[in-house]
Amino acid sequence: LKAILLSPDLNVVASAEVKFDSDLPEFRTTGGASAGPNKFEFFVQPVMWVKAMDIVLDRLVMQEADLSTVAAISGSAQQHGSLYWSKHGISALHSLDPDKFLHAQIDDSAFVVNRTPIWMDASTHKQCFEMETAIGGQTEMVQMTGSKCYARFTGPQIRKIYQQRTHAYEDAQRISLVSSFLASLFLGDVAAIDYADGSGMNLLDIRNKTWSKACLNACAPDLDERLGAPVDGFAVLGNVCDYFVQRFCFPPTCKVVACTGDNPSALAGMLVANNWLSVSLGTSDTLMMSLEEPPKLEEGHVLCHPTETHKYMGLLCFRNGSLVREAINKLEANGSWETFNELLDSTPRGNFGNMALHFREMEIIPKAKGTLRWNKEMQPSSPDAAKGVLKFSSPQIEIRALIEGQMLHHRAIAEDMGFHFGSETKILATGGASVNQSILQIIADVFNAPVYKQVTKL
Ligand code: ADP
Numbered sequence: 001l002k003a004i005l006l007s008p009d010l011n012v013v014a015s016a017e018v019k020f021d022s023d024l025p026e027f028r029t030t031g032g033a034s035a036g037p038n039k040f041e042f043f044v045q046p047v048m049w050v051k052a053m054d055i056v057l058d059r060l061v062m063q064e065a066d067l068s069t070v071a072a073i074s075g076s077a078q079q080h081g082s083l084y085w086s087k088h089g090i091s092a093l094h095s096l097d098p099d100k101f102l103h104a105q106i107d108d109s110a111f112v113v114n115r116t117p118i119w120m121d122a123s124t125h126k127q128c129f130e131m132e133t134a135i136g137g138q139t140e141m142v143q144m145t146g147s148k149c150y151a152r153f154t155g156p157q158i159r160k161i162y163q164q165r166t167h168a169y170e171d172a173q174r175i176s177l178v179s180s181f182l183a184s185l186f187l188g189d190v191a192a193i194d195y196a197d198g199s200g201m202n203l204l205d206i207r208n209k210t211w212s213k214a215c216l217n218a219c220a221p222d223l224d225e226r227l228g229a230p231v232d233g234f235a236v237l238g239n240v241c242d243y244f245v246q247r248f249c250f251p252p253t254c255k256v257v258a259c260t261g262d263n264p265s266a267l268a269g270m271l272v273a274n275n276w277l278s279v280s281l282g283t284s285d286t287l288m289m290s291l292e293e294p295p296k297l298e299e300g301h302v303l304c305h306p307t308e309t310h311k312y313m314g315l316l317c318f319r320n321g322s323l324v325r326e327a328i329n330k331l332e333a334n335g336s337w338e339t340f341n342e343l344l345d346s347t348p349r350g351n352f353g354n355m356a357l358h359f360r361e362m363e364i365i366p367k368a369k370g371t372l373r374w375n376k377e378m379q380p381s382s383p384d385a386a387k388g389v390l391k392f393s394s395p396q397i398e399i400r401a402l403i404e405g406q407m408l409h410h411r412a413i414a415e416d417m418g419f420h421f422g423s424e425t426k427i428l429a430t431g432g433a434s435v436n437q438s439i440l441q442i443i444a445d446v447f448n449a450p451v452y453k454q455v456t457k458l
Contacts, residue, residue: 001052005065016059018052033120040151042120046083046111046181051103053185057248068249073186073240074257076265077178079200080152081118084111084161084172085190093188098246102185112168117157118178124156127163131156131202134218138298144215146199146206146294146302146312155202155219162220175226177201179259186256188241194233196264196313199303204230206294206304206312233260233268233306263288264306267313270454274311275424277414279443281433285321285406287414289314295418299365314417317364318410322433324358328402332395340399341438347400349445352376354392356401357409365413373401403439407446425449 001020005013018024020032027048028034036043061067085093089110096105108114128149132141138148149156154177162169174190177198183191198204203219205212209230216223231237240254260268267288270278274290291312294302305311326335333339353376362369372388379385392398415421427449433439434453444451 001049001056003056003060005060005067005070014060014063014065016056016063016065018056018059020048020052023055024048024051033118034115036115036121036123038123040121040123042118043115044081044118045108045114046116047103047107047114049178049181050106050185051101053182054102057244061248066249068251070250070254072236072255072257073250075179075182075186075259076262076269077182077197077259078119079177079179079197079261079263080154080157081116081178082154082157082161083116083176083178083181084113084168085174085176086110086112086171087173090173090190093184093190096188096241096243098243102243106185112171113161113165117161119152121157122151124151124160127151127156127159128153128202131159131215131218135212135214141202141215142298144205144212145202146204146304147202147300148298149202153200153202155215158223159219169220172226174228175223177261179261183237183256183259186240186244187237188243189238190228191237191256192228192231192235192258194235194258194260194264194306195230195304196233196306197259197261198230200261200263200301203227204304206302209304231258232309233258233264233304260306263301263315264303264313268306270428272426272428274308275422276426276428277419277447277449278428278430279410279434280431281321281429281436281439282431283322285318285410286431287314287316287318287410289414289417289419291418293418295416297365297417299367300413300417314414314419316410316413316417318406318413319361320359320363320406322431324360324406325402325433325439327360328358328399332398337436341436343396343399344403344438344442347396351397351400351404354397354401355408356388356392356398356405358402358405400442403442404446407443411446421447421449427451428454430454 001018004015007013020029033042092105132138132149142148177193179197180191180193195209199206203215211224235258237256240250240256244250245252278288280286291314294312301315303313305313329340356373358371359368374388429451440451
């Protein structure tokens with residue numbers, strides 16, 4: 001959990017951090033999460049997050065951060081996780097005593113589920129199937145909510161709780177996402193879920209920005225009253241509650257703005273206009289974009305835009321990113337990025353008509369696995385094109401074919417999603433491989449647009 005105090009011109013004035021695994025060892029997490037008893041189950045004890053909040057604010061104050069100057073507060077949290085408030089928890093939230101730690105008041109009894117499912121939990125394939133079937137199929141689910149049913153998404157997770165722990169579900173007065181839970185602590189009341197994070201639940205009608213009755217019915221009974229009405233990601237929910245005024249000297253007029261999920265926050269935090277395409281070159285390659293209309297693409301995710309009322313956010317994740325680049329680097333350049341780049345730079349754009357697609361792992365879009373290499377003699381419609389060539393003549397050609405192929409693939413799917421490439425297009429590159437100038441050059445060539453790197457002001 002990180003807390004950052006920003007000046008009006010967005011410079012970092014102070015920051016503090018709590019590492020769940022080492023600062024809160026009593027919760028025995030690895031990477032901030034615990035594996036559940038069954039396959040694909042992952043959970044967090046919500047009190048860990050509450051305790052982290054106590055600590056992170058204390059640490060911020062120890063940095064001599066003057067919290068009495070804070071005009072507004074908001075937050076970003078992992079998408080998809082859900083918390084189930086008990087009646088007692090909500091009344092404790094309404095009457096926080098500034099003389100006591102938060103975690104002494106929002107303790108286990110504040111929740112009806114103490115092993116709360118988080119984004120990593122992928123144990124709900126059965127519920128996904130049931131929900132999609134109930135509303136008429138996968139296409140309907142995509143049309144309505146922007147994504148097909150995913151096991152990590154909150155709707156299927158809620159359904160699993162309803163099915164397996166019916167009494168707990170019945171006792172849950174309200175359900176929060178991790179982001180709206182964070183806002184709830186500051187507000188001293190259960191905070192509304194925002195449209196963008198709400199789009200990661202398979203429950204929100206992303207066009208009308210209301211909970212879809214069909215999806216709610218397919219999920220669990222009396223769910224709309226447990227979720228409350230969703231709001232804009234920039235909605236002011238109210239003033240910070242007295243607890244934070246008394247204990248940390250926030251001004252009583254400090255506004256609490258709806259919190260949202262990590263992906264929408266990443267797009268919002270880039271502070272870029274709609275002609276920008278964000279390309280994150282991490283373990284996977286991820287593309288983020290603003291869209292005028294939700295596309296008709298079954299794969300990928302479409303969310304309500306976190307900062308623009310009538311726009312949408314497109315999110316594409318490709319599994320075969322850095323890990324494939326690393327593997328080819330190892331094979332052709334002894335694992336040295338320097339050699340890799342020398343080889344890459346020694347071939348011209350277009351690679352003499354040689355191109356490859358490497359889906360070493362089953363790719364997400366398209367669902368395909370394997371490697372295909374083509375040279376310029378290959379006719380796309382010929383039976384040979386389905387087999388390709390076995391290998392290229394040199395490491396130089398191999399390496400350029402890999403990177404150009406990856407970027408052509410990314411560009412093609414981004415266009416399918418509805419992103420329009422044109423003279424105004426700009427690319428923002430982030431993630432581990434964005435340090436690699438030669439790869440960035442290929443992105444600029446293939447996307448036919450200038451590429452920028454994000455600079456973090458610290
Ligand atoms: P994540 O946040 O997804 O864990 P990062 O954004 O930290 O990943 O990126 C890690 C990846 O960056 C590694 O898989 C590594 O292959 C890649 N990487 C690091 N340096 C370079 C480089 N100079 N050229 C290309 N790729 C690089």
